[in-house]
Amino acid sequence: MSTPSGPGDVRCEPGPGRTHGETGRAIDGERRQLTNLAYRLLGSLAEAEDAVQEAYARWYAMPREQRRGIGSPGAWLTTVATRICLDLLGSARVRRERYVGTWIPEPLPDRTEWISGPADDPADRVTLDESVSMAFLVVLESMTPAERVAFILHDVFRYPFAEVAEIVGRSPAACRQLASSARRRIADARTPAVPATEQACLVREFKQAWEAKDIRALVGLLDPGATMIADGGGLVGAVLRPVEGAGRIAQYLLHIADKAPGLTLLERTVNGRPGLVAQSAGMTVTVAAFDLTGGRVRRIWAVRNPEKLRPWTENGRDGRT
Template structure:
């Protein structure tokens, strides 16, 4: 627990977990932690001594900073000509200290940090996202969430409820399991071999692929829809990379789920995160922005 002017490693992990889920960006979460640290260190010893629950204070401050950053980030993403996707985070950003105890609430730990869910959360308003995450993943009471959002507790409860309803309208993702691993393996093998028929078979007929190259890599600026279109698009891109002798694909863990990463030597050059429903791939998050791939490692 933080007591002096420096936030403890345990509390940093907690703040990182909160900020990452709100923002979907490891680098932005780091900025939130740094700004929270500055505000904590600016308090003198007497001011810190009257804060009965330092972690609650830190969480409140970090959540407000993240909310402001999310609002500005959402405006930048809407103005961008390309597609924005979340980035995978290191393991220390993925744990949480408290999960919601109500089984009717949204998510368990493993799903709360899946890239597929973070993509879906982009459809929520910033206030909805913050209310949902702070309550369902971190167990904060709505009275406290209302203070963070500048709303009443009843309004905060309604925001979380509307966000939960919207996310539940999407098809349920298959949980991480041996069966899901087989789907991911079939996808990887089809991509590696260039077998368009096998790749189409691994995809749902109405599958959607979104690609994010950031400002560094040119990608499709709109989602690719349909199994056949996606298969030919992906194989066209991957065949150009795989013509290089040092390029390999591997199954990796990304935010608690198996995914396919492409490496050039030891350097990651792409991550294909797969949302699997009923044994078929429903959505692909195709991340090739090098700034978002730094946490990936070859086995």
């Protein structure tokens, strides 16, 4: 089985005559590909890291002779990591039914805005393209685990359906149907693409209106049918249900500004798109991602769950190196 190209792909397959050390380095070189895949499958960097680590643990638990007999270690790791993710997705659906409030995928900063940390931090290996935008990840959450895996493997990472079938344990025809169903979900939710520069300008105007507590300006920047969803996970205060309508969202934002007068808003890249970060006493407390339509904000996803803000809060930094 080959390892197709995908976001952040690092193809490392052992050749004849490789020493054990060379093979080990090649195996370690697969981490970027595996982390990219697992994050898109799970929507959580922490869970993705655990899944990749478990795949490596299973690899090194095999006898050396058995490992040497595997023609493509990268493909083996991809298969194992994907199956681990598939199992996690099944159990995650049950866990998220008990989640306090709405579960939102874990937001990631841009590499240039990443906090200082270990050189091998797994988030450094996540390529921030359109397939990790918050809007895209939220649609993935609406899919069945099998749909999500088939779609990500085929449409994002370009695996042939024959290989997808081998990984997920279904027929190629079934995998085609799963990916097609997932594709329809994506198409139904898709809005016209907005250039990053245009989104950055709108987010800046939104930030300035929020800081000025200008409710008329906020309402004007929001689509009349806009929705705001907050994720506190029951660990911090957050509205448990979506806030709908431009007027209600604007009022809610002003309520937050009045309740936390020392809040600082920063323009940051969130999952590859312009967003906002709110800080209190120098610590990140909220990361907001935006979806635009017709020159206005259509959706806001505000992540407040501190367990999902690890990349933004470690060591007290603000997410910028």
